Amino acid sequence: MTEDVDVDSAAIWPADAEDVDEGYLANWFVREGSAVDEGETIGEMQVEKVSIDVTAPTNGTVTELVVAEGGEFTRGDVVARIRPSA
Amino acid sequence: MATESRDVTQATETDRELTMSRAMVEAIAWEMRENDEVFYMGEDVAEYGGIFSSTTGLLDEFGPDRIMDVPISETAFLGAAVGAAQAGMRPIAELMFVDFFGVAMDQIYNNMAKNTYMSGGSFSVPMVLTTAVGGTYNDAGQHSQTLYGTFAHLPGMKVVVPSTAYDAKGLMHSAIRDDDPVVYMFHKRLMGLGWMPSPSGPKTPVPEEDYTIPFGEADIKRHGNDVTVVTLGLHVHRALDAASQLEDDGIDAEVIDLRTLVPLDTETILDSVRKTGKLLVVDEDYQSFGVTGEIIARAAEGALDDLSEVKRLAIPDVPIPYARPLENEVNPSTDKIAAAIRELHE
Amino acid sequence: MVSVNELRTMYEQMVTARYYEERLQEEYLVGKQPAFDISAGPIPGELHLAAGHESSGAGVCIHLRDDDTVTAPHRPHHIAIAKGVDLKKMTAEIFGRKTGLSKGKGGHMHLFDPDVNFACSGIIAQGCPPAVGAAMAAKKRHTDSVAVAFLGDGAINQGGFFESLNLASVQNLPVVFVIEDNDWAISMPKHRVTDVTDGSQRADGFTMPGERVDSDDAVAVYEAAGRAIARARDGNGPTLLEVQVHRRMGHFMGDAEAYRPESDISHSKRRDSIERLAEDLRAHGVEDDEIDEIRERAHERVDEAIAWAKEQPEPDPSEAYEDVFTNPPAQATTDGGYSDSGSTSDAAADGGEQ
Numbered sequence: 001m002t003e004d005v006d007v008d009s010a011a012i013w014p015a016d017a018e019d020v021d022e023g024y025l026a027n028w029f030v031r032e033g034s035a036v037d038e039g040e041t042i043g044e045m046q047v048e049k050v051s052i053d054v055t056a057p058t059n060g061t062v063t064e065l066v067v068a069e070g071g072e073f074t075r076g077d078v079v080a081r082i083r084p085s086a
Numbered sequence: 087m088a089t090e091s092r093d094v095t096q097a098t099e100t101d102r103e104l105t106m107s108r109a110m111v112e113a114i115a116w117e118m119r120e121n122d123e124v125f126y127m128g129e130d131v132a133e134y135g136g137i138f139s140s141t142t143g144l145l146d147e148f149g150p151d152r153i154m155d156v157p158i159s160e161t162a163f164l165g166a167a168v169g170a171a172q173a174g175m176r177p178i179a180e181l182m183f184v185d186f187f188g189v190a191m192d193q194i195y196n197n198m199a200k201n202t203y204m205s206g207g208s209f210s211v212p213m214v215l216t217t218a219v220g221g222t223y224n225d226a227g228q229h230s231q232t233l234y235g236t237f238a239h240l241p242g243m244k245v246v247v248p249s250t251a252y253d254a255k256g257l258m259h260s261a262i263r264d265d266d267p268v269v270y271m272f273h274k275r276l277m278g279l280g281w282m283p284s285p286s287g288p289k290t291p292v293p294e295e296d297y298t299i300p301f302g303e304a305d306i307k308r309h310g311n312d313v314t315v316v317t318l319g320l321h322v323h324r325a326l327d328a329a330s331q332l333e334d335d336g337i338d339a340e341v342i343d344l345r346t347l348v349p350l351d352t353e354t355i356l357d358s359v360r361k362t363g364k365l366l367v368v369d370e371d372y373q374s375f376g377v378t379g380e381i382i383a384r385a386a387e388g389a390l391d392d393l394s395e396v397k398r399l400a401i402p403d404v405p406i407p408y409a410r411p412l413e414n415e416v417n418p419s420t421d422k423i424a425a426a427i428r429e430l431h432e
Numbered sequence: 433m434v435s436v437n438e439l440r441t442m443y444e445q446m447v448t449a450r451y452y453e454e455r456l457q458e459e460y461l462v463g464k465q466p467a468f469d470i471s472a473g474p475i476p477g478e479l480h481l482a483a484g485h486e487s488s489g490a491g492v493c494i495h496l497r498d499d500d501t502v503t504a505p506h507r508p509h510h511i512a513i514a515k516g517v518d519l520k521k522m523t524a525e526i527f528g529r530k531t532g533l534s535k536g537k538g539g540h541m542h543l544f545d546p547d548v549n550f551a552c553s554g555i556i557a558q559g560c561p562p563a564v565g566a567a568m569a570a571k572k573r574h575t576d577s578v579a580v581a582f583l584g585d586g587a588i589n590q591g592g593f594f595e596s597l598n599l600a601s602v603q604n605l606p607v608v609f610v611i612e613d614n615d616w617a618i619s620m621p622k623h624r625v626t627d628v629t630d631g632s633q634r635a636d637g638f639t640m641p642g643e644r645v646d647s648d649d650a651v652a653v654y655e656a657a658g659r660a661i662a663r664a665r666d667g668n669g670p671t672l673l674e675v676q677v678h679r680r681m682g683h684f685m686g687d688a689e690a691y692r693p694e695s696d697i698s699h700s701k702r703r704d705s706i707e708r709l710a711e712d713l714r715a716h717g718v719e720d721d722e723i724d725e726i727r728e729r730a731h732e733r734v735d736e737a738i739a740w741a742k743e744q745p746e747p748d749p750s751e752a753y754e755d756v757f758t759n760p761p762a763q764a765t766t767d768g769g770y771s772d773s774g775s776t777s778d779a780a781a782d783g784g785e786q
Contacts (some may be wrong), residue, residue, distance in 0.1 A: 004768050016694075020754050022465075022468065024280065024467035024468075026278075026279075026283075026467075027105055027278055027280070027289065028100065028103070029102055029103050029104055029105075029108075029289075030101060030103065031103070033099070033103055034101035034102070036101075041392075044105075044278075044280065045469065046280040046281070046419030046468065046689060049278050049280075049281065049468045049688040050688040050690055051139075051688075068602035070283065070467070072466055072467060128618065129617070129618065130618045130620060132619075132620075132690035133616065133619050133690075134541045134619035134690075134691055139619070155619075155620045155624060155625065156625065157557045157586075157589035157617070157620075157625040158557075158586045158617055158625070159587055159589045159590060159591070159624065160590075161591050162589075162591075180502050184553060185555070186556075187559075188555065189555065189556075189558070189590065189591065190556075190594060197485055220711075222471065223470050223476060223477060223478035224471060224472035224476035224528065225477040225478055225539070226477065226537075226539040226541060226542055226554070227538075227542065228541065228553070228554040228555055229477075229478065229541075229554060252482065280467075280468070281468045281469060281470050281686050282470050282471065283469055284467065322668055323637075326746055352508060367527060389753070395566070400751065402752075403756070404752055404753060404756050405537075407536065407537045407752050408477065408525075408528055408534075408536055408538055408539030408542070409528030409529070409536030409537070409747050410528060410538075410746070411477060411536075411746050411747060411748070411749050412528075412537065412747055412749065412751060412752040413752075414749070415749035415752045425709060
């Protein structure tokens with residue numbers, strides 16, 4: 001069984017917000033169980049008032065939305081998990 | 087209509103949910119790819135992507151000739167949209183806040199809205215005027231109005247007010263393809279902005295392909311038998327919340343989302359009123375001489391014998407105040423809607 | 433020639449205005465971090481701060497009396513402070529309190545203080561026509577009062593601005609139009625939306641002089657504004673002034689300024705008209721101790737106003753129905769409608785009668 005791939009907030013952190021560590025999950029566009037394609041926009045996070053798209057790192061199925069919509073997180077936190085399609 | 091029901095089925099099957107702003111942008115982008123004559127102009131619509139994210143990402147794909155920042159000169163650029171439309175293009179012009187219509191109303195209601203008629207139909211004005219409406223975030227009297235009734239009152243404009251992402255996309259496709267001027271009024275609170283959180287309702291599944299929602303078809307967002315609630319925009323969601331609160335008490339409200347004011351789907355309202363006999367109209371515009379009065383008049387004209395009681399909730403003819411307790415007082419709340427439904431039911 | 437006392441006054445107004453914006457920024461962000469929600473916290477709604485604009489308000493308003501009229505745009509705090517608007521009541525208004533200038537009905541973009549003839553419009557350039565009207569009233573009444581309309585550089589492409597210039601010009605009215613050029617109309621750089629680099633050239637189409645102050649040097653603003661206001665007061669008609677300022681904060685709080693080059697932001701922050709004015713004071717023999725004292729006094733006044741404002745009561749919801757008219761009609765227009773539900777009905781009826 002393949003392992004879940006983390007959607008890592010640090011990997012999509014905006015370059016001009018290096019001095020900030022707090023983020024806010026503004027929107028999810030998928031639910032747990034949704035099929036996603038690599039590169040697809042699955043959510044929207046906000047750092048320093050700037051919105052950044054959260055994209056799927058792989059094809060697969062969303063197994064967990066770790067940070068709920070409206071939730072806060074720290075840079076490096078996993079915000080979602082995706083089970084890669086075989 | 088057949089197309090729409092097909093789309094609804096597909097929509098329920100899609101995994102993807104969008105915010106209203108993203109759904110709007112998707113429709114605009116699709117139309118711009120299909121038709122070189124479509125372009126978008128407004129203040130802060132290029133690099134900024136629209137103050138309310140109405141054009142996010144479009145500059146990257148279409149460039150500054152088709153996603154065009156313009157000076158703070160609403161008379162000039164809204165009037166220019168009229169001229170470009172009369173020349174056969176399909177401009178979309180954004181009025182940043184509907185409250186700003188005051189500086190440019192002549193172009194809107196004397197040119198855009200009337201030129202088709204005054205030319206005896208020899209001119210048409212196939213443009214879309216997009217504009218942000220609504221309050222609930224304490225921005226006071228010059229930045230919080232909806233003015234739904236003002237635009238619907240003046241003949242010659244089609245007036246669209248989406249309340250969900252699904253509707254926003256379909257209505258935007260229809261607006262751009264329409265040969266008449268369409269005023270597309272999007273509520274800031276429904277756009278899914280990170281900095282102005284939406285209620286949960288407006289984010290819906292949205293098919294990736296294009297689809298249209300015909301104007302003049304209200305949508306029954308909740309079916310019920312006891313009381314008819316007719317509303318639009320943000321208050322669709324407040325009415326749905328109120329209706330679900332009342333479920334436990336055995337009150338079964340029907341919530342009708344008008345979706346377009348011009349044309350207005352009178353039949354759907356009358357059908358519902360014939361069933362329930364009780365009508366509540368909820369509007370975020372000023373009460374007098376507006377949407378609530380019009381809906382009640384149509385109900386009275388078409389189904390007077392079936393009507394036992396009517397009520398309306400709207401902004402009580404005061405400018406929108408700034409302070410939170412004052413704005414909360416005048417903007418019909420979920421609780422006030424629930425109380426009004428309850429009173430009608432008793 | 434500017435006097436040392438005038439330098440002191442301008443300095444005090446400018447440090448008051450700067451510190452005011454810094455403190456409001458802090459208060460505004462309460463309840464809005466890390467998730468920025470515009471409707472949360474003690475100051476909701478949009479907030480347009482004027483840090484970097486201080487030289488304009490201070491350098492112009494120092495020439496004005498209480499009976500002179502000023503209209504300000506959506507970014508009004510520094511102008512209000514320089515015009516002598518009651519700081520406590522203004523702050524209470526921004527916090528949406530009952531004892532605010534407008535009892536919580538107007539908010540920060542709509543500050544009104546009749547005691548010093550100060551008013552705002554949150555709509556671009558729409559403070560210009562009322563300023564022309566104030567000047568018209570002064571002329572008709574044969575007083576020597578003048579009016580000043582402040583507007584941003586983005587506003588000089590608006591019809592209301594051009595129409596005001598013409599009306600003021602053709603009737604030779606005592607009004608001065610002050611363009612605060614901060615180079616940006618929200619995200620749109622001036623060169624992309626305005627056909628002239630010097631906004632005072634707009635005067636060329638009318639029979640009025642135009643003058644640009646190419647820096648935010650308060651003394652240079654003082655001198656140019658002095659000429660224009662004296663001209664108006666002497667019955668010689670309107671003037672169009674443009675003064676260079678800097679937008680040190682975003683267009684509004686919450687504006688991440690992603691569109692704005694980092695170099696432009698840092699450039700705006702480097703130039704500090706307040707520091708420059710402090711140097712002028714020193715050159716006039718004012719000791720550092722006294723400069724510090726002025727600054728501390730200004731800070732205390734701001735802190736006191738904010739502390740006072742936060743203690744003020746919020747308006748009662750029933751007050752929403754008051755002040756629609758000066759002479760309210762005997763019967764509220766909402767009678768029998770909206771007012772039917774809950775406690776609102778009494779409030780509407782009572783409020784309408786007051």
